[in-house]
Amino acid sequence: MKDVFQLKDIEKIAPKEKGITAMSVKEVLQSLVDDSMVDTDRIGTSNYFWAFxxxxxxxxxxxxxxxxxxxxxxxxxxxxxxxxxxxxKIGREDTAERAALTKEVTTLQKKKEQLKAEIDKYKECDPDIIEEVRQANKVSKEAANRWTDNIFAVKSWAKRKFGFEESKIDKTFGIPEDFDYVD
The missing domain is CATH 1.20.5 (Single alpha-helices involved in coiled-coils or other helix-helix interfaces)
Known part of the structure:
Protein backbone atom coordinates (compact mmCIF):
# COMPACT_ATOMS: atom_id res chain seq x y z
CA MET A 1 0.00 0.00 0.00
CA LYS A 2 1.50 3.32 -1.04
CA ASP A 3 0.28 5.60 1.70
CA VAL A 4 1.49 7.89 4.46
CA PHE A 5 0.41 7.33 8.07
CA GLN A 6 0.53 9.08 11.40
CA LEU A 7 1.49 7.19 14.56
CA LYS A 8 -2.10 7.03 15.83
CA ASP A 9 -3.23 5.47 12.50
CA ILE A 10 -0.50 2.85 12.69
CA GLU A 11 -1.38 2.10 16.33
CA LYS A 12 -4.94 1.27 15.17
CA ILE A 13 -4.01 -0.72 12.04
CA ALA A 14 -1.00 -2.75 13.26
CA PRO A 15 -2.79 -4.82 15.97
CA LYS A 16 -5.64 -5.74 13.62
CA GLU A 17 -3.74 -6.51 10.40
CA LYS A 18 -0.26 -7.56 11.59
CA GLY A 19 -0.89 -8.92 15.10
CA ILE A 20 1.48 -6.48 16.81
CA THR A 21 0.38 -5.58 20.33
CA ALA A 22 -0.73 -1.99 20.67
CA MET A 23 1.83 -1.37 23.44
CA SER A 24 4.81 -2.25 21.24
CA VAL A 25 3.76 -0.55 17.98
CA LYS A 26 5.81 2.58 18.72
CA GLU A 27 8.94 0.52 19.55
CA VAL A 28 8.59 -1.65 16.44
CA LEU A 29 8.03 1.42 14.29
CA GLN A 30 11.11 3.14 15.75
CA SER A 31 13.16 0.00 15.09
CA LEU A 32 12.02 -0.01 11.45
CA VAL A 33 12.91 3.70 11.14
CA ASP A 34 16.34 3.01 12.66
CA ASP A 35 16.90 0.19 10.15
CA SER A 36 15.88 2.54 7.27
CA MET A 37 12.98 0.29 6.34
CA VAL A 38 10.42 3.00 7.11
CA ASP A 39 10.84 6.71 6.42
CA THR A 40 9.61 9.42 8.77
CA ASP A 41 9.28 13.18 8.65
CA ARG A 42 7.85 15.83 10.92
CA ILE A 43 5.39 18.21 9.29
CA GLY A 44 4.07 20.84 11.64
CA THR A 45 3.26 19.11 14.90
CA SER A 46 2.68 15.66 13.39
CA ASN A 47 5.05 12.84 12.51
CA TYR A 48 4.34 10.96 9.29
CA PHE A 49 5.60 7.48 8.39
CA TRP A 50 5.79 5.71 5.03
CA ALA A 51 7.51 2.81 3.30
CA PHE A 52 7.18 2.57 -0.47
CA LYS A 89 58.40 -19.03 -7.76
CA ILE A 90 60.59 -18.37 -10.79
CA GLY A 91 64.17 -19.17 -9.81
CA ARG A 92 63.05 -20.94 -6.65
CA GLU A 93 62.44 -24.35 -8.09
CA ASP A 94 63.51 -27.23 -5.88
CA THR A 95 66.92 -28.17 -7.22
CA ALA A 96 69.91 -29.86 -5.67
CA GLU A 97 71.78 -26.52 -5.65
CA ARG A 98 68.87 -24.77 -3.86
CA ALA A 99 68.64 -27.59 -1.30
CA ALA A 100 72.39 -27.35 -0.66
CA LEU A 101 72.20 -23.56 -0.24
CA THR A 102 69.22 -23.86 2.10
CA LYS A 103 71.11 -26.40 4.19
CA GLU A 104 74.15 -24.10 4.28
CA VAL A 105 72.01 -21.15 5.38
CA THR A 106 70.55 -23.26 8.20
CA THR A 107 74.02 -24.38 9.28
CA LEU A 108 75.34 -20.82 9.24
CA GLN A 109 72.36 -19.57 11.26
CA LYS A 110 73.03 -22.23 13.91
CA LYS A 111 76.70 -21.28 14.00
CA LYS A 112 75.76 -17.61 14.34
CA GLU A 113 73.57 -18.45 17.36
CA GLN A 114 76.41 -20.48 18.93
CA LEU A 115 78.88 -17.62 18.42
CA LYS A 116 76.39 -15.14 19.84
CA ALA A 117 75.98 -17.33 22.94
CA GLU A 118 79.76 -17.53 23.32
CA ILE A 119 80.06 -13.74 23.04
CA ASP A 120 77.41 -13.39 25.74
CA LYS A 121 79.50 -15.65 28.02
CA TYR A 122 82.42 -13.23 27.81
CA LYS A 123 80.32 -10.11 28.11
CA GLU A 124 81.74 -9.29 31.55
CA CYS A 125 85.14 -8.79 29.90
CA ASP A 126 83.75 -6.20 27.50
CA PRO A 127 85.70 -2.93 28.01
CA ASP A 128 82.52 -0.83 27.79
CA ILE A 129 80.80 -2.89 30.49
CA ILE A 130 83.91 -2.82 32.68
CA GLU A 131 83.98 0.99 32.39
CA GLU A 132 80.28 1.17 33.31
CA VAL A 133 80.95 -0.95 36.41
CA ARG A 134 83.89 1.32 37.36
CA GLN A 135 81.69 4.41 37.03
CA ALA A 136 78.94 2.78 39.11
CA ASN A 137 81.52 1.85 41.76
CA LYS A 138 82.82 5.44 41.83
CA VAL A 139 79.30 6.82 42.32
CA SER A 140 78.59 4.25 45.05
CA LYS A 141 81.86 5.08 46.84
CA GLU A 142 81.07 8.82 46.77
CA ALA A 143 77.58 8.12 48.16
CA ALA A 144 78.99 5.92 50.96
CA ASN A 145 81.52 8.61 51.93
CA ARG A 146 78.78 11.26 51.88
CA TRP A 147 76.73 9.17 54.34
CA THR A 148 79.84 8.66 56.45
CA ASP A 149 80.22 12.47 56.57
CA ASN A 150 76.59 12.75 57.63
CA ILE A 151 77.02 10.18 60.43
CA PHE A 152 80.16 11.93 61.73
CA ALA A 153 78.30 15.27 61.63
CA VAL A 154 75.37 13.85 63.63
CA LYS A 155 77.75 12.24 66.16
CA SER A 156 79.58 15.57 66.59
CA TRP A 157 76.30 17.43 67.01
CA ALA A 158 75.02 14.89 69.58
CA LYS A 159 78.30 15.20 71.57
CA ARG A 160 78.08 19.02 71.67
CA LYS A 161 74.33 19.25 72.24
CA PHE A 162 73.80 16.46 74.78
CA GLY A 163 77.32 15.77 76.07
CA PHE A 164 77.24 12.08 75.12
CA GLU A 165 80.45 10.13 74.84
CA GLU A 166 81.38 8.90 71.38
CA SER A 167 81.52 5.26 72.46
CA LYS A 168 78.00 5.51 73.95
CA ILE A 169 76.65 7.01 70.69
CA ASP A 170 78.34 4.23 68.66
CA LYS A 171 76.92 1.52 70.93
CA THR A 172 73.38 3.01 70.94
CA PHE A 173 73.16 3.34 67.18
CA GLY A 174 75.11 0.17 66.30
CA ILE A 175 78.04 2.00 64.70
CA PRO A 176 81.09 -0.29 64.57
CA GLU A 177 84.37 0.81 66.21
CA ASP A 178 86.28 0.65 62.91
CA PHE A 179 83.68 2.84 61.09
CA ASP A 180 85.49 5.12 58.63
CA TYR A 181 85.52 6.40 55.06
CA VAL A 182 85.67 3.94 52.15
CA ASP A 183 88.99 4.04 50.30
Missing amino acids: PSKALHAKKRKLEELQNQFSEYNQKKKSLQETTEKS
Whole structure:
Protein backbone atom coordinates (compact mmCIF):
# COMPACT_ATOMS: atom_id res chain seq x y z
CA MET A 1 0.00 0.00 0.00
CA LYS A 2 1.50 3.32 -1.04
CA ASP A 3 0.28 5.60 1.70
CA VAL A 4 1.49 7.89 4.46
CA PHE A 5 0.41 7.33 8.07
CA GLN A 6 0.53 9.08 11.40
CA LEU A 7 1.49 7.19 14.56
CA LYS A 8 -2.10 7.03 15.83
CA ASP A 9 -3.23 5.47 12.50
CA ILE A 10 -0.50 2.85 12.69
CA GLU A 11 -1.38 2.10 16.33
CA LYS A 12 -4.94 1.27 15.17
CA ILE A 13 -4.01 -0.72 12.04
CA ALA A 14 -1.00 -2.75 13.26
CA PRO A 15 -2.79 -4.82 15.97
CA LYS A 16 -5.64 -5.74 13.62
CA GLU A 17 -3.74 -6.51 10.40
CA LYS A 18 -0.26 -7.56 11.59
CA GLY A 19 -0.89 -8.92 15.10
CA ILE A 20 1.48 -6.48 16.81
CA THR A 21 0.38 -5.58 20.33
CA ALA A 22 -0.73 -1.99 20.67
CA MET A 23 1.83 -1.37 23.44
CA SER A 24 4.81 -2.25 21.24
CA VAL A 25 3.76 -0.55 17.98
CA LYS A 26 5.81 2.58 18.72
CA GLU A 27 8.94 0.52 19.55
CA VAL A 28 8.59 -1.65 16.44
CA LEU A 29 8.03 1.42 14.29
CA GLN A 30 11.11 3.14 15.75
CA SER A 31 13.16 0.00 15.09
CA LEU A 32 12.02 -0.01 11.45
CA VAL A 33 12.91 3.70 11.14
CA ASP A 34 16.34 3.01 12.66
CA ASP A 35 16.90 0.19 10.15
CA SER A 36 15.88 2.54 7.27
CA MET A 37 12.98 0.29 6.34
CA VAL A 38 10.42 3.00 7.11
CA ASP A 39 10.84 6.71 6.42
CA THR A 40 9.61 9.42 8.77
CA ASP A 41 9.28 13.18 8.65
CA ARG A 42 7.85 15.83 10.92
CA ILE A 43 5.39 18.21 9.29
CA GLY A 44 4.07 20.84 11.64
CA THR A 45 3.26 19.11 14.90
CA SER A 46 2.68 15.66 13.39
CA ASN A 47 5.05 12.84 12.51
CA TYR A 48 4.34 10.96 9.29
CA PHE A 49 5.60 7.48 8.39
CA TRP A 50 5.79 5.71 5.03
CA ALA A 51 7.51 2.81 3.30
CA PHE A 52 7.18 2.57 -0.47
CA PRO A 53 8.08 -0.75 -2.17
CA SER A 54 10.36 1.04 -4.63
CA LYS A 55 12.65 2.21 -1.81
CA ALA A 56 13.35 -1.37 -0.72
CA LEU A 57 13.96 -2.37 -4.34
CA HIS A 58 16.41 0.53 -4.84
CA ALA A 59 18.19 -0.27 -1.58
CA LYS A 60 18.61 -3.91 -2.63
CA LYS A 61 19.87 -2.87 -6.07
CA ARG A 62 22.44 -0.53 -4.46
CA LYS A 63 23.55 -3.30 -2.09
CA LEU A 64 23.82 -5.75 -5.01
CA GLU A 65 25.93 -3.28 -7.01
CA GLU A 66 28.14 -2.65 -3.98
CA LEU A 67 28.65 -6.37 -3.42
CA GLN A 68 29.37 -6.94 -7.12
CA ASN A 69 31.98 -4.17 -7.04
CA GLN A 70 33.60 -5.70 -3.95
CA PHE A 71 33.54 -9.11 -5.62
CA SER A 72 35.30 -7.78 -8.72
CA GLU A 73 37.86 -5.94 -6.56
CA TYR A 74 38.60 -9.11 -4.60
CA ASN A 75 38.89 -11.12 -7.83
CA GLN A 76 41.42 -8.55 -9.10
CA LYS A 77 43.39 -8.80 -5.84
CA LYS A 78 43.28 -12.59 -6.01
CA LYS A 79 44.51 -12.55 -9.61
CA SER A 80 47.27 -10.08 -8.73
CA LEU A 81 48.40 -12.19 -5.76
CA GLN A 82 48.42 -15.34 -7.88
CA GLU A 83 50.56 -13.59 -10.50
CA THR A 84 52.94 -12.35 -7.79
CA THR A 85 53.16 -15.86 -6.37
CA GLU A 86 53.94 -17.33 -9.79
CA LYS A 87 56.60 -14.66 -10.43
CA SER A 88 58.21 -15.30 -7.06
CA LYS A 89 58.40 -19.03 -7.76
CA ILE A 90 60.59 -18.37 -10.79
CA GLY A 91 64.17 -19.17 -9.81
CA ARG A 92 63.05 -20.94 -6.65
CA GLU A 93 62.44 -24.35 -8.09
CA ASP A 94 63.51 -27.23 -5.88
CA THR A 95 66.92 -28.17 -7.22
CA ALA A 96 69.91 -29.86 -5.67
CA GLU A 97 71.78 -26.52 -5.65
CA ARG A 98 68.87 -24.77 -3.86
CA ALA A 99 68.64 -27.59 -1.30
CA ALA A 100 72.39 -27.35 -0.66
CA LEU A 101 72.20 -23.56 -0.24
CA THR A 102 69.22 -23.86 2.10
CA LYS A 103 71.11 -26.40 4.19
CA GLU A 104 74.15 -24.10 4.28
CA VAL A 105 72.01 -21.15 5.38
CA THR A 106 70.55 -23.26 8.20
CA THR A 107 74.02 -24.38 9.28
CA LEU A 108 75.34 -20.82 9.24
CA GLN A 109 72.36 -19.57 11.26
CA LYS A 110 73.03 -22.23 13.91
CA LYS A 111 76.70 -21.28 14.00
CA LYS A 112 75.76 -17.61 14.34
CA GLU A 113 73.57 -18.45 17.36
CA GLN A 114 76.41 -20.48 18.93
CA LEU A 115 78.88 -17.62 18.42
CA LYS A 116 76.39 -15.14 19.84
CA ALA A 117 75.98 -17.33 22.94
CA GLU A 118 79.76 -17.53 23.32
CA ILE A 119 80.06 -13.74 23.04
CA ASP A 120 77.41 -13.39 25.74
CA LYS A 121 79.50 -15.65 28.02
CA TYR A 122 82.42 -13.23 27.81
CA LYS A 123 80.32 -10.11 28.11
CA GLU A 124 81.74 -9.29 31.55
CA CYS A 125 85.14 -8.79 29.90
CA ASP A 126 83.75 -6.20 27.50
CA PRO A 127 85.70 -2.93 28.01
CA ASP A 128 82.52 -0.83 27.79
CA ILE A 129 80.80 -2.89 30.49
CA ILE A 130 83.91 -2.82 32.68
CA GLU A 131 83.98 0.99 32.39
CA GLU A 132 80.28 1.17 33.31
CA VAL A 133 80.95 -0.95 36.41
CA ARG A 134 83.89 1.32 37.36
CA GLN A 135 81.69 4.41 37.03
CA ALA A 136 78.94 2.78 39.11
CA ASN A 137 81.52 1.85 41.76
CA LYS A 138 82.82 5.44 41.83
CA VAL A 139 79.30 6.82 42.32
CA SER A 140 78.59 4.25 45.05
CA LYS A 141 81.86 5.08 46.84
CA GLU A 142 81.07 8.82 46.77
CA ALA A 143 77.58 8.12 48.16
CA ALA A 144 78.99 5.92 50.96
CA ASN A 145 81.52 8.61 51.93
CA ARG A 146 78.78 11.26 51.88
CA TRP A 147 76.73 9.17 54.34
CA THR A 148 79.84 8.66 56.45
CA ASP A 149 80.22 12.47 56.57
CA ASN A 150 76.59 12.75 57.63
CA ILE A 151 77.02 10.18 60.43
CA PHE A 152 80.16 11.93 61.73
CA ALA A 153 78.30 15.27 61.63
CA VAL A 154 75.37 13.85 63.63
CA LYS A 155 77.75 12.24 66.16
CA SER A 156 79.58 15.57 66.59
CA TRP A 157 76.30 17.43 67.01
CA ALA A 158 75.02 14.89 69.58
CA LYS A 159 78.30 15.20 71.57
CA ARG A 160 78.08 19.02 71.67
CA LYS A 161 74.33 19.25 72.24
CA PHE A 162 73.80 16.46 74.78
CA GLY A 163 77.32 15.77 76.07
CA PHE A 164 77.24 12.08 75.12
CA GLU A 165 80.45 10.13 74.84
CA GLU A 166 81.38 8.90 71.38
CA SER A 167 81.52 5.26 72.46
CA LYS A 168 78.00 5.51 73.95
CA ILE A 169 76.65 7.01 70.69
CA ASP A 170 78.34 4.23 68.66
CA LYS A 171 76.92 1.52 70.93
CA THR A 172 73.38 3.01 70.94
CA PHE A 173 73.16 3.34 67.18
CA GLY A 174 75.11 0.17 66.30
CA ILE A 175 78.04 2.00 64.70
CA PRO A 176 81.09 -0.29 64.57
CA GLU A 177 84.37 0.81 66.21
CA ASP A 178 86.28 0.65 62.91
CA PHE A 179 83.68 2.84 61.09
CA ASP A 180 85.49 5.12 58.63
CA TYR A 181 85.52 6.40 55.06
CA VAL A 182 85.67 3.94 52.15
CA ASP A 183 88.99 4.04 50.30
